Amino acid sequence: MSTSVHPPVPESPSRRVSAASSVVDSSTSNKTRDWGSILSTLVVVASCLTVLAALHPELLLKSTTASGGDMGAHVWFPAYLRDHLLGQFRVAGWAPDWFAGFPAGQFYFPLPALAVVFLDFALPYNVAFKFVTVIGVVMMPAAAYAFGRGLRAPRPTPTLFSLATVLFLFFKGASGPGPNIQTIAFNQGIMGGTLRSTLAGEFSFSIAIALALVFLGAFASALDRRTRAWIPALLLAATVMSHIVVAIFAVVAALVIWATAKRPLKSFGLSAAIGGVGALLTAFWTLPLLATFGYTANMRYEKITDYWVYLFPREGSWVGPFPPFAWCLLSLAAIGAISGAVLRRRSTIAITVITVIFGFVFILWPELHAWNLRFLPFWYFGLGLLAACAVGEGVRALAEAAPRFIPSQHDAKFVTAVVMSSVLIAISVFTLARAFSTRGFLDFWAEWNFSGYEDTRSDATRAKAWPEFEALINEMKTLPPGRAIWEGGGSLDNYGTPLALELLPYFTKGRIQSVEGLYFESAATTPYHFMGVSPISGPSNASNPVRGLDYRHIEDFSLGVRWMQVMGENYYLAYSDAALAAAAADERLTLLATTKDTDGQEPKGWSIYRVSGSRLVEGLSAEPVVAEASSGKQSDCFDREPVEGVRSPKLEAWECMSVGWFNDPSALDRPLVVDGP
Numbered sequence: 001m002s003t004s005v006h007p008p009v010p011e012s013p014s015r016r017v018s019a020a021s022s023v024v025d026s027s028t029s030n031k032t033r034d035w036g037s038i039l040s041t042l043v044v045v046a047s048c049l050t051v052l053a054a055l056h057p058e059l060l061l062k063s064t065t066a067s068g069g070d071m072g073a074h075v076w077f078p079a080y081l082r083d084h085l086l087g088q089f090r091v092a093g094w095a096p097d098w099f100a101g102f103p104a105g106q107f108y109f110p111l112p113a114l115a116v117v118f119l120d121f122a123l124p125y126n127v128a129f130k131f132v133t134v135i136g137v138v139m140m141p142a143a144a145y146a147f148g149r150g151l152r153a154p155r156p157t158p159t160l161f162s163l164a165t166v167l168f169l170f171f172k173g174a175s176g177p178g179p180n181i182q183t184i185a186f187n188q189g190i191m192g193g194t195l196r197s198t199l200a201g202e203f204s205f206s207i208a209i210a211l212a213l214v215f216l217g218a219f220a221s222a223l224d225r226r227t228r229a230w231i232p233a234l235l236l237a238a239t240v241m242s243h244i245v246v247a248i249f250a251v252v253a254a255l256v257i258w259a260t261a262k263r264p265l266k267s268f269g270l271s272a273a274i275g276g277v278g279a280l281l282t283a284f285w286t287l288p289l290l291a292t293f294g295y296t297a298n299m300r301y302e303k304i305t306d307y308w309v310y311l312f313p314r315e316g317s318w319v320g321p322f323p324p325f326a327w328c329l330l331s332l333a334a335i336g337a338i339s340g341a342v343l344r345r346r347s348t349i350a351i352t353v354i355t356v357i358f359g360f361v362f363i364l365w366p367e368l369h370a371w372n373l374r375f376l377p378f379w380y381f382g383l384g385l386l387a388a389c390a391v392g393e394g395v396r397a398l399a400e401a402a403p404r405f406i407p408s409q410h411d412a413k414f415v416t417a418v419v420m421s422s423v424l425i426a427i428s429v430f431t432l433a434r435a436f437s438t439r440g441f442l443d444f445w446a447e448w449n450f451s452g453y454e455d456t457r458s459d460a461t462r463a464k465a466w467p468e469f470e471a472l473i474n475e476m477k478t479l480p481p482g483r484a485i486w487e488g489g490g491s492l493d494n495y496g497t498p499l500a501l502e503l504l505p506y507f508t509k510g511r512i513q514s515v516e517g518l519y520f521e522s523a524a525t526t527p528y529h530f531m532g533v534s535p536i537s538g539p540s541n542a543s544n545p546v547r548g549l550d551y552r553h554i555e556d557f558s559l560g561v562r563w564m565q566v567m568g569e570n571y572y573l574a575y576s577d578a579a580l581a582a583a584a585a586d587e588r589l590t591l592l593a594t595t596k597d598t599d600g601q602e603p604k605g606w607s608i609y610r611v612s613g614s615r616l617v618e619g620l621s622a623e624p625v626v627a628e629a630s631s632g633k634q635s636d637c638f639d640r641e642p643v644e645g646v647r648s649p650k651l652e653a654w655e656c657m658s659v660g661w662f663n664d665p666s667a668l669d670r671p672l673v674v675d676g677p
Contacts, residue, residue: 039421040145040159043428047141047162050432051169054195054439055134055446063124064452065503066133067464067496070201071449073518075129076506078116080104086117091285097505098517099525100483100567107296107522110285111241112204130450136206137198141165143213144385150217151257151347152224156424157392163431164384169195170435171380172442174313184309192245193377199445208246209377211239215250219274220257223267229274236278241285245374251275253354260350297526300547300649301371307363310376333383336390348389355382367649369521395423453496453503468598469495472573472606473507475593479608482570485515485533487579489541491602498543501573515569520545525567527655528662532567535560538576548649550638550663557582559665561589561611566668568616575603588612624673627661629653638663 065075076097085093085105091114092105105113112132119128141162148158171194173185189196192205215235222229236254240247258264258271279286304310313326333355340348358378365372399420403412406419444461451457455464476484484504492498504514516533520526527546534542535556544551552559557579564572565588572589574580583589589609597604630653635642637656642648651659661667 035421036155036417039424040156043159043424044142044145044162046428046432047166048138050166050436051141051195052134052138054170054436054442055138056443056450059447059450059452060130060134061127062450062452063126064450064454065126065496066130066449067451067453067500068199068201068445068449069497070499070518071133071199071203072201072453072497073499073502074133074201074203075126076503076518077104077108078113078120078129079125079506081110081113082117082120092288097510097513098502098515098519099523099529100513100515100569102517102519102523102525103292103295104519104522106292107289108519109204109208109242109244111238112207126452132207133198133203136203136208136210137169137195140169140206140210140213143210143217147213147217148347150220151350152220153347153389154345154392154396156395156420157347157389159424160388160392160395160427161385163428164388165381166432166435168193168377168381168384170439170442172196172440174309180306184306184313187304187373188310188376191373191376192243193381195439195442196445197377199442199449204243205246205377208239208243209249209381211235211242212246212250212253215239216253216257219254219271220261222274223258223261223270226267226270229270230277233274233277233281236274237281240278240282245370249358249375249378252357253350256353256357257350260346260353262346295524296369296521297523297546298369298652298655299520299545300367300651301373302547302647302649303365303367303372304362311359311362311379329383329387332387332390334386336386336388336393339393340386340389343393345389348386351382351385351389355379355386358382391427395420395427398423448496453500463599464496465494465599465601466496468595468605469500471595471598473504475595475608476504476512476571477508479512479571479592481511483513483515483568484571484573485529485536485564485567485569486573487537487541487575488516488533488543489537489576489603494599494601494603512571515567527659528563528567531659531662532560532563536564536572536574536579536582538578541576541579548634548651549659550634550640554578554582558586561586562665562668563662564611565614566662568614569611570614572609572611573606574609575606580607583607583609620671622670624671624676626676627657627672627674629657629674632656 066072080095080097081091081104084095085091090105091110092103095102095104097104115135116125116128116132119131122128123131144161144165145158148161153161171188173188173196174181175185190200190202191197192202193209198206212235215232215238218228218235219232222232236247236250239250254271254275258267261267312330336348337352337355339345340352355378358375361375362372362379365375399416402419403415406415447461451460451464453464453469454466456466457463484501486501488498490498492500499516499518502514502517504512515529517523523529527549530542530544530546531549531551534544535552535554538554542551561572571592572583574583583591589611591607592610593608595606595608631650633642633648633650635648637651637660639660657672661672
């Protein structure tokens with residue numbers, strides 16, 4: 001057997017040129033792809049930094065107690081969790097600090113509080129708390145980008161998602177003339193998810209949205225690549241334990257993403273496993289929540305029925321005083337939805353379906369514990385993402401057409417990348433600059449919140465009466481332990497928030513409990529507290545937040561004192577002339593101390609009274625009455641004629657029976673029971 005060796009055949013010149021050209025094309029393509037990734041990263045980072053800059057980051061680093069709206073009372077729970085519950089390996093347990101005792105953490109979301117406690121290992125508590133309150137809104141643009149990437153939305157759409165999120169965050173509510181415009185703007189301001197809502201205290205909602213977006217992106221990616229399924233399962237659990245309403249959004253959106261995936265039946269098992277593991281990870285908290293949900297208080301928020309006004313606002317303050325903006329947003333969203341359907345782009349179709357679903361959820365959701373307003377943010381957010389999809393299609397079309405009109409020595413891919421990048425930079429600069437420059441009152445609100453209760457800066461936009469509030473706290477520290485009920489009112493905002501005195505247990509380290517607390521739905525005593533505080537408050541100083549109750553006035557002050565005794569309240573704090581005059585005339589109240597006014601504004605000092613005859617435990621003076629509870633309308637429960645033209649909400653059986661009893665002074669010595677001899 002013989003072998004012959006043949007010399008190598010030289011490669012033809014044309015083949016060498018073709019190979020070299022292929023290498024150059026590949027190199028150019030890689031460079032443009034890398035540049036696109038770098039630019040996307042820069043835009044996302046700039047979006048997050050724009051949000052952070054609006055929150056006064058220099059104040060986030062100050063170790064002062066965060067104030068403002070509900071945020072100024074949220075400070076209590078992470079500290080209580082750290083000091084009393086985690087040592088017993090619990091995230092929920094009985095707390096005497098609010099509502100004459102309530103199950104802290106049982107009906108409220110534990111993850112943000114746990115995050116504060118975790119950061120508290122390395123940071124001062126106040127700084128850790130502030131960081132957690134802003135982390136959701138600061139990271140939301142990045143989360144939206146991750147969502148777009150997970151859906152495999154074509155570039156630059158995921159980057160535009162981050163810009164659309166910035167516009168959503170800076171939304172302050174409807175503006176312009178029109179009936180009920182202030183009410184509409186207020187409701188939009190507290191719906192959740194935006195900077196305004198977060199500064200009002202709804203930071204758990206914002207954190208949950210950021211987590212939900214990352215979860216949905218990871219979920220879509222897991223279905224597509226069939227790897228790393230543990231990541232979406234973990235993120236789903238984190239979303240659930242940050243906010244239940246957002247968890248509903250996350251679950252529904254995940255179902256839509258699964259249904260619009262390439263092979264939904266093939267990925268059913270993986271989807272179910274992700275959902276099942278996520279549910280199991282939260283079971284230690286969700287199962288007790290569901291098992292005891294009947295003990296929660298229902299605020300009975302009145303369902304919003306002005307659907308057209310809320311779903312299709314005529315004007316909006318997203319990017320300034322441009323009346324057509326809302327309609328531009330809606331038009332772009334419609335274009336995005338239609339183009340997605342025409343191009344059969346799964347990412348856009350999924351977002352369209354999710355947005356439409358939550359528009360209908362807002363309309364169809366009944367009057368339950370969760371307000372239908374809470375689902376409105378997902379409609380607005382979806383519109384923003386669909387508008388971003390439309391802009392993304394336009395940018396891509398422009399960039400892909402550019403090589404035909406722009407003479408260049410470079411290849412078409414390079415020209416396309418340059419045009420796309422240039423347009424994206426222009427859109428980003430305009431969007432971020434415009435959003436930041438039109439932040440309006442958000443700038444003051446962030447300063448007010450994060451400068452803290454203790455803020456005494458001479459250059460502050462508005463000074464807080466910390467010396468006066470501190471004097472009241474110090475006076476309360478000298479008293480024997482007990483429960484305190486206090487006169488409310490908007491003037492208490494001079495301390496940092498109208499809810500400032502809810503932090504009495506926080507500042508006195510549990511020595512003095514505040515009967516009023518923040519987590520209204522968490523306590524069965526909530527309706528009785530607000531009925532009780534109304535007649536001991538001066539005109540316009542009672543908030544009366546629970547819909548469906550009959551509230552008395554200062555003329556019934558004597559009954560208010562009797563209610564203090566029934567609720568075991570030891571101290572009464574008053575400041576208005578009407579309340580002070582009534583207290584001075586009631587011999588069951590003994591003046592213990594007064595604090596001085598330091599700023600010349602209401603409240604002009606406080607008077608602290610001891611409530612005699614107030615006991616936590618005492619013997620019965622009459623036999624209990626066995627009563628059969630039944631639900632009914634407000635007028636039925638309070639045994640009066642309904643008010644013409646006023647919708648009478650329905651009360652649940654236990655509440656209808658008990659609030660009617662509580663409202664009857666002659667019945668208070670005869671406790672009600674549901675069974676007995």
